[in-house]
Amino acid sequence: MKDINACSGPWVGWSIQDGIRIGETMRLTIRNGQIEGAGEDMDGEFELIGSYHSKDDRVILTRRYSRTTEPSQEGVGIPYDYEGTWDGSFVSGNWHPRAAPNYGGPFEMWPASETDLEELQIDIQESATAKA
Helix, strand or coil: CCCHHHCCEEEEEEEEECCEEEEEEEEEEEECCEEEEEEEECCEEEEEEEEEECCCCEEEEEEEEEEECCCCCCCECCEEEEEEEECCCCEEEEEEECCCCCCCEEEEEEECCHHHHHHHHHHHHHHHHHHC
């Protein structure tokens, strides 16, 4: 099992929102159980802050968008909570807006390889083009 504290750097992942799989890229700094970073998906750019609990391998993150693809910038600053489990290779769990715990879906994220980054960047660009 790989120590998540040794996994700072690029990460990739996906989440399901309204039945649609959304790819995302992130750059995380993980040190002494504290996680922080930033990333992007088809909805915009976001910041992440959270923690890793080695006792039960639980990962708890809060995501806030700093810029969105919405012209009015709707959604900027709203907290989204992510709770998952690190299995030594990836984190999987569920997310939801803090104000709407019954809405949300599953997510997965993992340390990225160069191939992961290239494929997700293409997916993000295609999703943004389709949304425009």
